[in-house]
Amino acid sequence: MNTDKILNNSFCRCTQIWKDKGALPFFILILTFLFSLAVYAEAQTINLKSLIAKPETYDGKMVSFEAEAIGDPLRGKKGSWFNVQSGEYNMGIFVKNQSIINSINYWGNYKERGDLIKIKGIFYKNCSVHGGRDLHLVDLEVVEKGKKIKLKVADGKKRFALFSFVIFLTLGSIYLIKIRLWQQK
């Protein structure tokens, strides 16, 4: 009986405070604080290495990390895919809206360094739709533009290539002469 009374009283007091116009800004302040906390938790900024090392910690959660876009954008079922790399770690990113990835200009390959992008999305340790580990993209931002890689050949390498090729040709000639001599014998 006492508990019911206390609960009833608390409910009445809450309603009273809510009705009181003076308390409204206080509630708005609390709500704003909680909302900003939620936003912060929504996109935990991590790196790809820790995401891959502790998948269970981030399973089903909104995460954010930076990585290089590599390869090519790929068409998939009900969306698109692309892959990212950070150090020795890679991951596949699923995108429902193809237009989001149009902002990526450089895709990493032998001749190009891909755009460094900040990815925000929901990470799945074992995605129920695609059957594996992936990240469903929510937002993408190009942090650093990629570029064409300047490919220079070291002079030493050129000289050594020429030197070894001359040796190869010389030995080839000696061998051919030797075969001719054998055949004449």
Place this chain on the structure above:
Amino acid sequence: MVISPTKKDLSTILNLLGRLILGLSFFMLVPLFVAVAMAESSPFFDFVIGVSLSGAFGLILLIFFPIKNEISWIHTFFTVSLGWLFFSLLGAIPLFLSGHFGSFLDACFEAMSGFATTGLILIQDLDHLSFSHNTWRHLTMFIGGQGIILASLSILSQAKSVAVGFYLGEARQEKIFPNVMGTARFIWKVSFIFLITGVAAYSLILSKIGLPILKSVFQAFWLFFAAFDTGGFTPYKQSIAYYHSFQLEIATIVFMILGAFNFNLHFWLWHKEKKEIFKNFEIKTFLFTFFSLLLLIYLPFLGTNFTGLFRGGFYQLISAHTGCGFTNLEGGVLMGFPLLSILAVIFAMMIGGGVCSTTGGIKLMRIGIIFKTIFAEVKRWIMPPNAVFKEKYHHLNNLLLSNKRIKDAFVIFILFIITYVAGALIAIGLGYPGIAALFESVSATANVGLSSGITSPDMPNLLKVVYIVQMWVGRLEFIAVFVTLGVLLSFFKK
């Protein structure tokens, strides 16, 4: 009595080795042309150096070591064993020059992994590798898979009598035609037809998912080499998972299985009897082991959806059983499986595919014979003491389960088990967890290429050397290596 070679024998062996190395130099022209076509200047010089050094080395052997006596099986066994080692050393030159390897040992590891059709990798930043180097990595699997020896013989052969020894030396016990050159030609013909089909299928799928046409065709070639030769290299670190394509996964399964089939069976199905596929002993053994292991791998996954089951279990098991080593799972996911599933993958890798195929491992025929022997023994115990019976099995013809066949199967089986365990113990000694160590040791010896994560540029050099040796002996199925070591010892004792 041990056959001990003379200096004349060594000269003959080195001459044969020189011919093979010249063949390797010829193959390096392919990535060289790719470098020209794709305007890759630094890789162009890498391959000029590779072609020149390996060609020069081959020529030195040919000039200074003429054939001095009649070629016998001992020369060919020797040449096969040494051939793989020298191919790895010389094939590593352009890879090392690419700048994607921490050391020359790492590049040798990668080259041996390619030639032995294993698929374990030590390359760094693979996703930024040039077209030409990627072509070379995948071509090593094609050369190793179709047989270094068969490939070189087709180009260089002058002494056809040598061929049989070469063929047997690289662990292909069965001949398709009485003449081994006929066998070689048949293997090349079948491979070429599959190559056209495979490349067309892969190109279509890859261009459909959005790859540019040129990239699709290149990657179709690479993936075909990797699937049909059960090698397992891919141009991306994520392996097949990079493509996120169910159709590609199905297409790779088809060619992985075709590559793991006995070439004799291919011949039978093409030229003789189609029904052989339902009667064949190796196929029956494959179905039995595959579905038993599938049950084992799936038990912990019960309740998940079809995509999860396919990606989680089926694909990995096919890849492990055929010795290919492709994976459609992102890095590290496989070792997060329950222990029972990991054990199923390990057993599948241990077994491998058909005899006279491009796979490694104990092989289906031997596993089948061992099972049959055990059942025969049980039968013998429950039958009347004076009953006489003979066990048979069907592999192209009806064959008797003879004592020689049983002995041969058990010898190779035991040698594989010892090597699997020895490699695992060394890795455990170096501080790696037991199950991961066993997984990697089996993967290296059976030339599979799936990784528990141990194989990385940071692993100790000792372990890199151990895995190189395991890939080498596993590919040649011990005997050619043992003969070489034994004969070498006797030569130095003299």
